[in-house]
Amino acid sequence: MKIAVYGASGHVGRFAVEELRRREVATVLVGRDAERLKAAAERAGAAGAEIRVAGAHDHDALTAAFADVDAVVSTLPDYTGNGEGVVRAAIAAGAHYVDVAGEQLFVRKIFDEYGEAAAKAGVTLVTAVTEAGVFADLLTVVAAERLGGADEVVLSHVASGEGSRGSMRTVFNNLDVFLSGGLSWSEGGFVSGPKARREEFELPDGETVAVRKFPQPGVVTIPRHTKAGAVEGVLATAILDVVKDVTEADLAAAPEAPDKPAAYQMVVDVYRNGHRLRGIGSGPDTYRNSGQMSVDVALRLVAGAGKPGAHSTAELFAPVEFLDSLKAYDMEWSLTG
Incomplete structure (x- = not known):
């Protein structure tokens, strides 16, 4: 091999x-x-x-x-x-x-x-095959099976620590997509636009933050295996307000590798008949x-x-x-x- x-x-x-x-x-x-x-x-x-x-x-x-x-x-x-x-x-x-x-x-x-x-x-x-993609994909399946289906799936990635220069390059090169909200899934098809279905999101620590749509990869993969009325990624508005100002100079100054591991939580909320089942996948270092x-x-x-x-x-x-x-x-x- x-x-x-x-x-x-x-x-x-x-x-x-x-x-x-x-x-x-x-x-x-x-x-x-x-x-x-x-x-x-x-x-x-x-x-x-x-x-x-x-x-x-x-x-x-x-x-x-x-x-x-x-x-x-x-x-x-x-x-x-x-x-x-x-x-x-x-x-x-x-x-x-x-x-x-x-x-x-x-x-x-x-x-x-x-x-x-x-x-x-x-x-x-x-x-x-990232923590965001894998946890979104698999936790949705498990949650939907336990609930007997999925009316809505909301995805959000919560990270701590610095990103790598490569991550910043990805953000910079895709900034227009990130700020436009990318794709969400609604009633059998992909739709675009920045407005999220839910304008607030409860973080794992209980804090509620304002959010906007964010182009999570799970929005593309989940409808392939799980029937859901809506699938959407969201991200804290405060983070997007910082991201939108990334420049070439920021890229040049960013470390090639972060000084410490980038811990994270990938949150997957699956709703069915008014009930929410929350999946959380976590790990010590996204990279x-x-x-x-x-x-x-x-x-x-x-x-x-x-x-x-x-x-x-x-x-x-x-x-x-x-x-x-x-x-x-x-x-x-x-x-x-």
Whole structure:
């Protein structure tokens, strides 16, 4: 078995390489800069791992880099600008594909534009394997089953600590989408617009804050497996008011890696007949946990757990079993209400 990590010199890529090393899986580090990749391998304790150089838009080089691997884990900081080339090359090389994308429109594109090609190639694509995407997807399924259905699903990500430079780059490059609210799901279709159905949101600590719509990736994946009248992401208005002023200078000043782990809570509220069941998924570090989960999913696919085409985590894996398995990464989940 051999797994390629694209973007291995980045913050999340390092954690993916570390997890592959821990599991003693043959790893290929792929990116555009050989020296950065070598340094990343050393930091991850994988000195001597195979290095292959390929730019995100060089189809031939990427396809060659993925030619003999079983799966590709893509850990890019900017999927909107750089992600599609990696997907196309993985499909062309006949390798399963997993990413840690948080950009809602990119996640939708994986299903709409690449699922059919992947199915024909006999490979599986799994996108949005982040704490936000995975917890939103799986907790919705578990909550809806316990409630006997879902009338409405509201998603919100609550984080602490600094973000990485890559995260800030993602925000900067997608600022128009973030501020416009992105997509929500309503009565059988996607709709756009900044106004949220619910203008206030209760945080896990009990504080109620004003919110606006926010383009959570779960809005795209949840309707694929759970029938719900509405699915929407929200974020505190105060956070969006800060985000809207991000500049190139802020990006240059941001740390490549945060000084401390970025702890988080992903909140999933499922409503049915006036009753709310709240799911909360939490973990010590959004970046580490995303890298670890992406490897976990890739190894499951190589072991035969997938099916050709593009699928969300909830379409491929038993939700409770997968959620419980995350304890290995100090991740926890609960349902209350």
